[in-house]
């Protein structure tokens with residue numbers, strides 16, 4: 001590690017030491033999040049430490065003068081770091097700013113159709129991410145992200161930022177050495193076809209059909225399910241589940257076993 005990097009780390013460690021965040025603060029911020037309640041204590045402690053580093057490194061701002069309480073900041077940071085708990089915070093280093101709106105916000109996008117005509121599209125969103133940032137979230141949706149219903153806007157948008165680290169938002173993040181990109185593509189495509197078939201046939205599906213909007217949405221929606229409803233996802237698409245375990249270097253089913261018996 002070079003001198004500047006060591007200096008930055010030293011400064012960050014000093015700042016971390018001076019932050020006074022209690023167990024009660026974490027409980028207030030994350031105590032209703034079912035996933036957090038399943039985490040073994042050792043993982044909760046690591047999540048706390050990484051979330052504080054996240055807050056030191058990123059700027060989190062309220063849109064239109066919205067004041068963000070410490071509780072909200074801890075909640076967003078705690079949810080945001082779960083996907084990179086075993087990867088490292090550097091996986092978020094391509095963006096810097098997180099913007100929080102009170103509720104859903106209107107985003108305007110321009111796109112060019114196959115005839116070269118530009119269109120402007122306005123849509124109400126609960127979250128959005130761009131490869132260089134910002135990550136944009138609706139506070140209303142952050143607040144309601146505590147259930148284990150696989151609806152978690154923070155996990156969803158942060159998954160997009162990981163996906164965008166290689167070749168744009170295409171449904172595949174940069175894979176680790178030893179992971180097979182061909183097998184990833186094959187198994188995710190098969191799961192996509194299966195979901196499309198289930199939706200067409202009115203059968204139950206392991207994830208929300210919003211996943212079929214685009215390959216990038218498929219990866220983001222599956223990430224939500226991976227952390228929040230790992231059992232049904234693994235039962236439906238075991239090969240895809242294994243790829244996600246390999247990528248995130250976690251198996252969320254195991255916490256549930258270890259965490260059983262705890263509140």
Ligand SMILES: [Zn+2]
Pocket residue numbers: 156160216217220
């Ligand atoms: Zn999305």
